[in-house]
Amino acid sequence: GESVGLHLPTLSVQEGDNSIINCAYSNSASDYFIWYKQESGKGPQFIIDIRSNMDKRQGQRVTVLLNKTVKHLSLQIAATQPGDSAVYFCAENNYGQNFVFGPGTRLSVLP
Amino acid sequence: GAVVSQHPSRVICKSGTSVKIECRSLDFQATTMFWYRQFPKQSLMLMATSNEGSKATYEQGVEKDKFLINHASLTLSTLTVTSAHPEDSSFYICSARKTGGDNQPQHFGDGTRLSIL
Numbered sequence: 001g002e003s004v005g006l007h008l009p010t011l012s013v014q015e016g017d018n019s020i021i022n023c024a025y026s027n028s029a030s031d032y033f034i035w036y037k038q039e040s041g042k043g044p045q046f047i048i049d050i051r052s053n054m055d056k057r058q059g060q061r062v063t064v065l066l067n068k069t070v071k072h073l074s075l076q077i078a079a080t081q082p083g084d085s086a087v088y089f090c091a092e093n094n095y096g097q098n099f100v101f102g103p104g105t106r107l108s109v110l111p
Numbered sequence: 112g113a114v115v116s117q118h119p120s121r122v123i124c125k126s127g128t129s130v131k132i133e134c135r136s137l138d139f140q141a142t143t144m145f146w147y148r149q150f151p152k153q154s155l156m157l158m159a160t161s162n163e164g165s166k167a168t169y170e171q172g173v174e175k176d177k178f179l180i181n182h183a184s185l186t187l188s189t190l191t192v193t194s195a196h197p198e199d200s201s202f203y204i205c206s207a208r209k210t211g212g213d214n215q216p217q218h219f220g221d222g223t224r225l226s227i228l
Binding site for chain 2: 036043046098102
């Protein structure tokens with residue numbers, strides 16, 4: 001089924017702490033995953049991607065973990081900063097099909 | 112690279128007006144572009160997939176005569192909301208995928224806030 005939600009979970013973290021945002025995807029055949037960041041009034045911005053032949057991928061201050069067994073994706077943000085406050089979406093893709101977006105998680109960074 | 116420009120960013124118009132939104136890939140070619148609608152505090156809802164040189168593919172429940180899509184070149188897709196009504200007010204976002212493979216990220220424009228009075 002499609003992973004389109006009707007509510008927006010919120011995660012609040014202290015500035016400087018690490019953040020972990022989770023996503024459960026729906027299609028076991030999905031082989032490509034992306035995390036997007038969306039700031040208020042803007043379009044989603046690509047953060048990091050991972051393919052199904054990998055379990056972990058690191059970027060600058062971000063790490064994506066993929067657990068295909070339980071169809072779970074997570075985004076870890078190290079040393080969270082105020083500029084990280086946004087809504088984060090995971091997206092899954094089955095080769096050749098459209099991306100399906102998760103419901104999103106709002107990250108609030110507390111001073 | 113991979114910049115997508117969407118124009119206009121904000122439209123306010125009277126009920127019954129038709130509104131055209133442009134989506135351009137500035138530094139890459141995009142055989143496929145996507146149009147989304149986003150309601151407050153919700154995820155992106157795919158409206159249609161726009162393919163260069165062919166008819167768009169609409170998602171279930173999206174009226175193709177209401178939301179006209181044209182993808183005449185590898186860098187431009189347009190969405191026209193015909194005879195817009197207050198219920199069409201929303202945030203419309205386009206994205207583009209580079210030519211050359213399906214398993215590539217979509218790059219998004221900054222959206223168009225449409226308000227119908």
